Amino acid sequence: MKFFILGLLIAQPQTLYDLHRRFDAGISQIYAASFGSIHRALRQLADAGEVAVVEASGSARGKKLYRVTPQGRRTWRHWMRTPGPAEDTELAALARVFLLGLLDEEDQRREVLRVLHQRAVADHRSLLEVQTALEADHETGRFPRRVLDYGLGAGQGLVDWLAELVAEASGTRR
Known part of the structure; x- marks a missing residue:
């Protein structure tokens, strides 16, 4: 979450209350906080x-305003380009795409999308391997299989959505 907040602060310095209002106003659909x-x-x-x-200018109650430092900007850029292995792929993709416009260069945006797409494809392939194992296990009930069906459908949807974004960013819209 802290990297997502860094991105929001790159867009503009904000107070804790400003950030909380932003989450309440709809960002919580991506990141609940x-x-x-x-x-x-x-x-x-x-x-x-x-x-x-820093103290927010014009604040009678001494509200604190949070601004990103150059180090914070570097940290955020690294996070944007490098999804962690333990991150939820869908959440990671949604958060990064939400903040994608904050990257200055179009080639940086394309690279982030490409990496996210590769990760989604790899995760989807892993689920397909689970499906193969479940199909071979006749003791597995229908509910685990239904959960896997959902995961496969959601994973394929993410792969397709990211592929479309990569194509748009590359000027080769599908």
């Missing part, structure tokens, strides 16, 4: 030197 989890992430980012905390 409580007030406490946003506050904790901001504290971690500040402790790591990735955001600077």
